[in-house]
Amino acid sequence: MNEQRFWELVSLKLSREASKEELTELxxxxxxxxxxxxxVDVIAGIWNEKTPTPDLSYSFEKHLxxxxxxSGTDSSNESYEIPPSIRKKQPLQRYLLLAAASIAIFFLFRIFFFSNSEKIPPNRVTALNTITVPRGSKKTIxxxxxxxxxxNADSRLEYNELFECDLREVTLEGEAFFDVWKDSCRPFVIHTSAIDITVLGTSFNVRAYNNENETxxxxxxGKxxxxxxxxxxxxxILRPNEKLVIMNNAYADSLKNTQKADDLLIVKTMRKDPVYNAVPETMWIDNKLAFDGEKLEEVCKKLERWYNVAILIKDESLKEEVYTAIFEGETLLNVLTALKISARIDFEIQENIINIFRNPNDNN
Amino acid sequence: MRKQSCHIKSLLERISDGDPDAYKQLYYLLFNSLYKFALSIIQSRQQAEEIVSDVFVKLWMVRQSLTGIKNPSVYLYTSVRNRALDYLRKDRSHTIVHLSPQDWEDSLIELKDPSDYCISSDLMKKINAAINQLPPQSKVIFRLVKEDGLSYKQVAKIMEISPLTVRNQLSIAVRKIGEILPGYIYEKSTVGKEKA
Incomplete structure (x- = not known):
């Protein structure tokens, strides 16, 4: 074992600076x-034990x-008021005030144009932070x-400017893997168009693309x-290694009359891939493109986002074909070729559009 | 403890509104960390306390502009650092009562009763010694990350070094402690096996 690397990984974990890959490696x-x-347990015990703070009442009294x-006042010590004459002598303060004012104006501007007015609590200046990931790329924040x-590609995450202090709330459109920092006082809430997820400290994947039938x-x-x-x-309530699949609104509405409500919502147990020692649901984080018994229609949606292309399935009957595969670092051409070999499809690339049609040699 | 930086932000927000209670809370929350940090530079208890007090005075004076500060932790530590360095540069005429190196280094990190970690007091002594033998910069980094819960990036900004240096120094420190432990645990588990 490489001892140096081992202790580096331990130190990264203790400092909460380790990436997902590094945690897996450890x-x-x-x-x-x-x-x-x-x-590692003993070190973690020592690490998490903080030196107690001494009594500061005397020190604070002296400071006051x-x-x-x-500040030149002799008034009651509760107000610590500084007279304006002294304040004027602080050029830095004036500069900071100006800076603060311009920041405030900037936030106001942003609220005006980008935020949803319902989400702003009264009397507080807040702004939304939006992180957008285009097709063909990924981002870690x-x-x-x-x-x-x-x-993941083609996703959007929004969080409030007050996020860190009041409510830990985010809105997700698309796919994301969360490793939530544990804070039992402030639950972390993820809003998607179909569901709200409440957690304390845990790691999990959410897939909520508006153009897909399921969330x-x-x-x-965690939990x-x-x-x-x-x-x-x-x-x-989900337990580790479980996943919840629910039908999205529009799709659910169309099924309402034909199926019982319970069928719109399924809890499944995830299956670890023995080779990669991971579940297909989260493989994308490690840059692996995984299809787990997915219909060609879903496969193509994933490919479109992953490679930033448009794919047209020319033959309706092909959409129900099911694929299971894991690709790592492959080009789009290689992936399509692999799909072609394993089933009855063929493809044709025209610039950014890929046409998929039934293989002419397929006799069925 | 990075959630602390959120707590600090909300306190600063209240201080900027002139809330004396929030000011007191912030003092209690950060005094010790900033004091220990100042002590690592100035090596005089009295001056270190003075410097932190000065930074808090300034904080109150410019309170109306506090909400514009993006990274309050970095701002406060950097203020302490600059003031301490200024002090070293300008005020050489002052008589500074220096602590002996061992004295001030010891006070940077204090580990508690060994029984809290289920290890012998002898081993605890070894661990403390290992921490104290770290180079000064490495020790400060260790303290800022472990005790004050700062991120590598924050420490890097405060100390004007690269985040990679922070990462490496910390990795070395943890390894030094880790390497004190092995024999002890291994022996224990083999004893158990013999009995069975």
Whole structure:
């Protein structure tokens, strides 16, 4: 074992600076060297124990006296008021005021143009932060509370300027993997068009593309609570390795008359791929394109986002074909060729549009 | 503890409205961390306390502009650092009562009772010694990340070094502690096996 790398990974984990890959790497190393686990536990124990703060009442009292002397007031010590004459002597303050004013104007401007007025609590100047990931790319971000988010292609994440202090609330459109920083006082809420997910500290994947029929929540660790928007009575609690699949609104409406409401909502157990030792639902984070028994129609939607192309399925009957595959670092051409070999399709590339049609040699 | 930076932000927001209670809370929350940081530069308890107090005085004076500060932790630590460095440069005439190196370095990190971590006091001594033998910069980084819960980026900004240096120094520090532990745990598990 590379000891240097091992301790580097441990230090990254303790400092909460480790990426998902690094955490997995550490887990693997610990699995191979169980004798190290106890050491890591002891270090973690020492690490998480903070030095107690001494009594500061005397120090603060002394500080207040100094503040009063410097600010030139002899009034009650509760107000610490500084007379304007002294304030004027602070050029830095004037500069900062100007800066603060321009920032405020900037935020006001942003609210005016970008935010949804319903979301702004009265009397508070807030703004929405929006992170957009175009097709053909991915992004990793860290939210102000320390939560890490991996955003897949063609996705959008919004969070409020007040996020870190009051409510940890985000709105997601698309697919994201969340590693939520544990804070039992402030739950983390994810809004999607079909569901609201409430969590404390955990890691999980959410797939909520508006152009897909289903919204998926796949839990890796911890616990999450999900409320379905068109059925708020129904609360679902997921356990690790479970995923919730629900039909999206429009699709659900079209099925309402033909199916029971319960069929619109399924909890499944996720299946780890033995080779990659991961569930297909989260493989995209490690840059693996995975299809887990998915219909060609869904496969094509994934390809469109992954490679930023448009795909047309020319033959309706092909849409129901089912594929299971994992690709890592392959070109679009290689992926399509693999799909072609395994089934009865053929394809044709015209600049940014790919036409998929029935293989002429297929006799069925 | 990075959620703390959120707490700090909301306190600063209240301070900018002139809330003395929030000011007191912030003092209690950060004094010790900033004091220890100042101590790592100035090596005089009295001056370190003075410097932190000065930074808090300034904070109150410019309170109306506080909400414009993007990264309050970095702002406060940097203020302490600049003031401490200024002090070293300008005020050489002052008689500074220096602590002996061992004295001030010891006070940077204080580990508690060994029984809290289920290890012997002998091992605890070794761990403390390992931390104290770290180079000064490495020790400060260790403290800022471990005790104050700052991120690598924040530490890098405060100390004007690259985040990679922070990462490397911390990795070395953790390894030093880790390497003290192995024999102890391994022996224990083999004893168990023999009995069975």
């Amino acid at each position: 887990e693997t190393l610990l699995f191979q060297h169980p004798e190290m686990a106890l050491q 006296q100094k503040l009063e002397k410097l 860290e939210l102000p509370d320390g939560t890490k988010v991996w955003l 998926e929540t796949s839990l890796v660790t 999450v609570e999900i409320v379905v928007k068109n059925n708020p009575e129904k609360k679902i």
